[in-house]
Amino acid sequence: YKNLQATSVAEVEVKGRRLSVLSRDADSELSAELWQDFCECYPGYEVYQAATTRKIPIVLLETY
Numbered sequence: 001y002k003n004l005q006a007t008s009v010a011e012v013e014v015k016g017r018r019l020s021v022l023s024r025d026a027d028s029e030l031s032a033e034l035w036q037d038f039c040e041c042y043p044g045y046e047v048y049q050a051a052t053t054r055k056i057p058i059v060l061l062e063t064y
Contacts, residue, residue, distance in 0.1 A: 004059055012061060021061040031058045 004010060004023040012019050026034060035058065039045045049056055 001057060001059065010061070019063050021063055023059050023061050026058040026060055030060075034058050 008023045010021050010023055012021055025031075035045070038058075045056070
Protein backbone atom coordinates (compact mmCIF):
# COMPACT_ATOMS: atom_id res chain seq x y z
CA TYR A 1 0.00 0.00 0.00
CA LYS A 2 2.80 2.42 0.85
CA ASN A 3 4.41 1.73 -2.53
CA LEU A 4 1.15 2.56 -4.30
CA GLN A 5 0.91 5.80 -2.32
CA ALA A 6 4.44 6.72 -3.38
CA THR A 7 3.74 6.08 -7.07
CA SER A 8 0.35 5.26 -8.49
CA VAL A 9 1.79 3.28 -11.41
CA ALA A 10 2.10 -0.47 -10.95
CA GLU A 11 2.02 -3.82 -12.71
CA VAL A 12 -0.23 -6.68 -11.64
CA GLU A 13 -0.61 -10.22 -12.89
CA VAL A 14 -4.09 -11.65 -13.39
CA LYS A 15 -4.47 -15.20 -14.68
CA GLY A 16 -0.99 -15.10 -16.19
CA ARG A 17 -1.47 -11.70 -17.89
CA ARG A 18 0.60 -8.69 -16.83
CA LEU A 19 -1.34 -5.46 -16.74
CA SER A 20 -0.17 -1.88 -16.24
CA VAL A 21 -2.42 -0.11 -13.76
CA LEU A 22 -2.94 3.22 -12.07
CA SER A 23 -4.02 3.12 -8.45
CA ARG A 24 -6.10 5.45 -6.32
CA ASP A 25 -7.77 5.23 -2.96
CA ALA A 26 -11.53 4.82 -3.01
CA ASP A 27 -13.34 7.82 -1.54
CA SER A 28 -15.17 7.26 1.74
CA GLU A 29 -18.58 6.65 0.14
CA LEU A 30 -17.32 4.10 -2.39
CA SER A 31 -15.08 2.54 0.24
CA ALA A 32 -18.07 1.92 2.53
CA GLU A 33 -20.01 0.36 -0.36
CA LEU A 34 -17.15 -1.90 -1.43
CA TRP A 35 -16.32 -2.86 2.16
CA GLN A 36 -19.71 -4.56 2.52
CA ASP A 37 -19.10 -6.51 -0.70
CA PHE A 38 -15.65 -7.59 0.48
CA CYS A 39 -17.03 -8.77 3.82
CA GLU A 40 -19.72 -10.81 2.07
CA CYS A 41 -17.04 -12.55 -0.02
CA TYR A 42 -14.62 -12.98 2.88
CA PRO A 43 -15.97 -12.46 6.43
CA GLY A 44 -12.38 -12.41 7.71
CA TYR A 45 -12.18 -8.74 6.70
CA GLU A 46 -14.63 -7.82 9.48
CA VAL A 47 -12.52 -9.70 12.01
CA TYR A 48 -9.38 -7.99 10.73
CA GLN A 49 -10.96 -4.52 10.92
CA ALA A 50 -12.20 -5.20 14.46
CA ALA A 51 -8.66 -6.14 15.53
CA THR A 52 -7.15 -2.78 14.54
CA THR A 53 -7.85 0.89 15.13
CA ARG A 54 -6.68 1.97 11.68
CA LYS A 55 -9.01 2.19 8.71
CA ILE A 56 -8.18 -0.48 6.16
CA PRO A 57 -7.88 1.29 2.79
CA ILE A 58 -9.51 0.16 -0.41
CA VAL A 59 -7.42 0.81 -3.49
CA LEU A 60 -8.85 0.89 -7.00
CA LEU A 61 -6.70 -0.31 -9.89
CA GLU A 62 -7.45 0.83 -13.43
CA THR A 63 -5.66 -0.48 -16.50
CA TYR A 64 -4.13 1.93 -18.97
